[in-house]
Amino acid sequence: MEANYDIPAPKKRKLSLQIDPKLFEKATDEEKKQQDVMAESTTFFRDGCRRLMKNPLAVMSMIILLLVIVVMIFAPLIVPYSYDGIITVEGVRDKGAANLAPFTFSAKEQAYMDKYNVKIFPHIFGTDELCRDYFIRVVYGSRVSFLVGIFASIMVLIIGTIYGAISGYMGGRVDLIMMRIVDIIYSLPDILIMILLSVVFKETADFSSLPVIGKLGTNMVSMFIVFGLLYWVGMARLVRGEILTIKQNEYVLAAKSMGASSARIIRRHILPNCLSVIIIMTAQEIPSAIFTESYMSFIGLGVALPMPSLGSLANAARSGMQSYPWKLVFPAVAIILIVLAFNLIGDAMRDAFDPKLKQ
Amino acid sequence: MGKYIVKRVILAVITMFLVCFITFFAMNAVPGGPFNGEKAKSEAVMKVLNERYGLDQPVGVQFVNYMKDILHGDFGVSLKTGRDIAETIRTRFAVSAKLGLMAIVVALIFGVVLGAVAALNRNKWPDHIIIFFVTLFTAMPSFVMASFLLLIFCIQLKVIPVWNTADPNYILPVIALSLSPMAYITRLTKTSMLDVLGQDYIRTARAKGVSPMKVIFIHALRNALIPVITYVGPLTASILTGSLVVENIFTIGGLGSQFVDSITNRDYTMIMGVTIFLAAIMVLMNLVSDLLYKLVDPRIQLD
Numbered sequence: 146m147e148a149n150y151d152i153p154a155p156k157k158r159k160l161s162l163q164i165d166p167k168l169f170e171k172a173t174d175e176e177k178k179q180q181d182v183m184a185e186s187t188t189f190f191r192d193g194c195r196r197l198m199k200n201p202l203a204v205m206s207m208i209i210l211l212l213v214i215v216v217m218i219f220a221p222l223i224v225p226y227s228y229d230g231i232i233t234v235e236g237v238r239d240k241g242a243a244n245l246a247p248f249t250f251s252a253k254e255q256a257y258m259d260k261y262n263v264k265i266f267p268h269i270f271g272t273d274e275l276c277r278d279y280f281i282r283v284v285y286g287s288r289v290s291f292l293v294g295i296f297a298s299i300m301v302l303i304i305g306t307i308y309g310a311i312s313g314y315m316g317g318r319v320d321l322i323m324m325r326i327v328d329i330i331y332s333l334p335d336i337l338i339m340i341l342l343s344v345v346f347k348e349t350a351d352f353s354s355l356p357v358i359g360k361l362g363t364n365m366v367s368m369f370i371v372f373g374l375l376y377w378v379g380m381a382r383l384v385r386g387e388i389l390t391i392k393q394n395e396y397v398l399a400a401k402s403m404g405a406s407s408a409r410i411i412r413r414h415i416l417p418n419c420l421s422v423i424i425i426m427t428a429q430e431i432p433s434a435i436f437t438e439s440y441m442s443f444i445g446l447g448v449a450l451p452m453p454s455l456g457s458l459a460n461a462a463r464s465g466m467q468s469y470p471w472k473l474v475f476p477a478v479a480i481i482l483i484v485l486a487f488n489l490i491g492d493a494m495r496d497a498f499d500p501k502l503k504q
Numbered sequence: 505m506g507k508y509i510v511k512r513v514i515l516a517v518i519t520m521f522l523v524c525f526i527t528f529f530a531m532n533a534v535p536g537g538p539f540n541g542e543k544a545k546s547e548a549v550m551k552v553l554n555e556r557y558g559l560d561q562p563v564g565v566q567f568v569n570y571m572k573d574i575l576h577g578d579f580g581v582s583l584k585t586g587r588d589i590a591e592t593i594r595t596r597f598a599v600s601a602k603l604g605l606m607a608i609v610v611a612l613i614f615g616v617v618l619g620a621v622a623a624l625n626r627n628k629w630p631d632h633i634i635i636f637f638v639t640l641f642t643a644m645p646s647f648v649m650a651s652f653l654l655l656i657f658c659i660q661l662k663v664i665p666v667w668n669t670a671d672p673n674y675i676l677p678v679i680a681l682s683l684s685p686m687a688y689i690t691r692l693t694k695t696s697m698l699d700v701l702g703q704d705y706i707r708t709a710r711a712k713g714v715s716p717m718k719v720i721f722i723h724a725l726r727n728a729l730i731p732v733i734t735y736v737g738p739l740t741a742s743i744l745t746g747s748l749v750v751e752n753i754f755t756i757g758g759l760g761s762q763f764v765d766s767i768t769n770r771d772y773t774m775i776m777g778v779t780i781f782l783a784a785i786m787v788l789m790n791l792v793s794d795l796l797y798k799l800v801d802p803r804i805q806l807d
Contacts, residue, residue, distance in 0.1 A: 332519040334786045336745045337779050338526060344767060344775060345530045436645055443647045443749055444764050456647075463651060463753065467659050477648040485643035 189417065196497035203493030206486040213483060217288050225266050226278035228285040229451040238276070244469050245272040270475050274465065283475050286453040287483065290435050293365065293454075294487075297372045297434035302427045304373060305380025312381065313388030314411065324385070331378045339371040339437070343446040346370075364446045368438065376434075380426055387419040421498035428491040432484040439480055455480045508798060516791045523783040524574065528567050531772045579777035584769050589777040593759060597781075600751065600758035604743045606674060607681035611739065615686040616732065619693025620725055623701065634690065641687035646746040650680035650753040667754045677754045681746050685739050692735055697728040733797045737790035744782055 187195070197203050226232065232239045234253045245251060248267050250258065258265055270279035312323040346367040391397065397414050405413075435455075441447045442456030455476045462472035554560045558569060573580065579589035622634040641649075653676045657664045665673055700706065701724055709719050747760035755761070759778060766774035 328515055329518055329522065332515065332787060332790060333523065334741060334783045336741075337523075337783055337786075340767065341527060341530050341775065341779055344770070344772075345533055348534045348770075432643070439645055440647070440745075440749070443645075444752070445768055456645075459648065459651065466651070466655055470655055470659075473651055473655060477652065480645060480648060481640075481643050484645075485639070488639065488643055 189420075193421070193494075193498040197493055200493045200496065202489050203497075206489040206493075209482060210486045210490070213287065213479075213486070214291075217284055217291065220284045221281065224269075224278065224281050224284075226268075226281050228277065228282050228453060231276045232272065232278060240276060243272060243274050243276045244465065244472075246469075247271045247471060271469075271471060273461070273472065279472065279475065282453045282458060283455070283479055286455040286458050286476055287479050289448055289452060289454040290438055290456070290480070290483065293368070293438045294431040294435040297369065297376070297437075298427050298430035300369065300373050301377045301380050301430050302423065305377035305426075306384050306423055308377065309381035309384025310388060310411070310415075313385035313392070314407075314415070316389075316392075320385070324382075327378045327381055330375055331382070333375060335371065335375045336437070336440070338375060339368060339441065340444070340446060342371055343367045343441065347446075363449065364441065365438075365448055368441060372434065372437075376430075380423070380430070383422055383426055384419060387422050388415055391415050391418050424498060425491060425495045428487065428494050432487040432491070435480070435484055435487070505798065509795060512791060512794055516787050519787050520784060523787075524571060524780055525567070527776050527779050528570055529563075531776050532563060532566075534772060574780065579780075580773050582766075582771055582774045584766075584771045584774070589774055592762065592774070593777060593781050596757065596759040596762045599756060600744075600747055600760055603674065603677055603681065603751070603756065603758060604740075604747060606678045607685075607743050607746075608739060610678055611682040611686040611689055611743075612732070614682070615689025616693050616725075616729065618686075619690040620697055620720070620728070622690065622694045623697035623728075624720065626698065635694075638687040638690050641683045642691075644684065646680060646684060647749040647753060649683055650677070650750045653680050654753060667756055672756075677750055677756060680750045680753075681743055684746070685735075685742050689732060689735060689739075692731055693728060696731045697724060700724050700728045730797070730801050733793055733800060736793035736796070737786070740789040741786045744786065 221228075232251075232254075234251075234257050239251055239253045245268055247270050249271065250265065250268070254265055257263075268278050268280065270283055273279050273282060308323065308327075312320045312327075343364045346363050392415070394414075397410060400410050400414055438447065438454060439456030439459070442454045443460045445460070447457045448454045458476035459473055459480070462469070462476065466473055551560075558566060561569075570580075577590055579593065581588055582592065618634050618638075622631045625631045654666075657676060658666050664676055665671075667673065667677070706719060706723055709723050710716075714723070744760075747758060748764055749760070750756075751758045751760035752764050759782075763775070763778045763782070765771075766778065
């Protein structure tokens, strides 16, 4: 056998591995090809998004939500009515425009259109009992419900994640005490406490000076307070449980034994691994917050008048249900559509991002 | 087990105490006392009244007295009507309890059956239909459901009469109350049934030649029902909070509509009493469902 001179002969050192290059041969081109990267490596997030896009229900829900958001943003710019203003014809309040059916006009409006031969912007959802355009009210109601849902879930996300992360990472006695507090809060009947605080704040507190939230009224403030006080416990439990299991993993031990700092372990190893659970939980929190808001509005502890919300619109529509059923149908369908879309997206996200559900 | 029961009971007691504490001090923060009526009373009259009802004492003492009274079943009197609150709760809750129990039974039976059917026909049309409706119902708040039912069946089709106390028709309120918890139970049963059906002992039973019906009912369903027990607590809470709006919509004179009325009338003592009462039921049912769960399945490590 001929000596292979491409590889230098091993130096005869005492502690060397003493590998004999003669035993090796050069890799063929075909073998080298195996080392080539065929596809770009994907990140966790990109992989999840790809799965999400493969789910037709999720894509449909996203399109619906996107449409709803576009309508919510642009409708008030296009529709020439305001959510709290009575319809006017030639600068005069039109008292005859109450409870119009969708796409109909009041006598005054009809006369005006005939007189000048112009078109007035139609009342797409009709009008309400106080002669206000109903479409724009439903749009504003959706805005309120939407914002409440998103802000509440962000609040839950922040408080719950921080609390759960501290409790899970510290462990020991700190964890024990923090989790006992969570247990107690978890068993409090949240809706009842929310009702109670709303009733009290209505009498004692004045939040009208606050920038955005003041306009929504005291009840919304107390709802946010209760969300901040009570609703984060689910998230905290989840994050803590997740961190406890991740902490046990060998790669965390490996990182620790290589001298990584706590901050680095949390940032590089623990947070990315519980991100999926946190995202899914947040997505599922939005519809539940919208539910709670509409529920509170329905029993009269919702947004302050004249600001509409989907729940308060549905509540107001009840009195004239017999004659004007569409006034109930529009806000109700809006709630169902928004919540359904969020629910489906939440479920699809769980399927897409949870590594345990991968097949 | 014994240790767990003690722990769980203590937690329930602490929770209840906290509810009473929050309720009492929240209502105490509201300005105005029970005697601030339309007519201003003279200072001397107010002083006598306050002394008589113990309102001149420090808040802490008042709280202790209130707790003592509640433990004796005395919730005081309504601010607006002057009626005994415990008595009102008793009569009103009789109606609500009947309605709620019916809703719980309907939700449990239909939820379990539909969930099992969906699991057994996985990815076939019965599964798809059931899951479609379940998804729809979980996106429907109870008040939307109740209003729609009222609108369709009472007003448009006129097939079911509107509620009247003399001849109550429970069908619509029960449906309205039970649909969304039913949807959750269906989901829960389906997942746990699928889980159980994949277990080894089911395959063993089938291999032994046990009849398919027996496998489903005796071997699978019985074990698949265990997680449903955990939902009994939240189920009660959901039915009770749902009853607030459903009773209002169908104008049923139960505790739920009484509670909403007292909120609009700002009848603070009534709000206090009903809140504590409803909270007690919820906490109790949570306790019961947790203990049952532990009892039924000793493998479960809750701590």
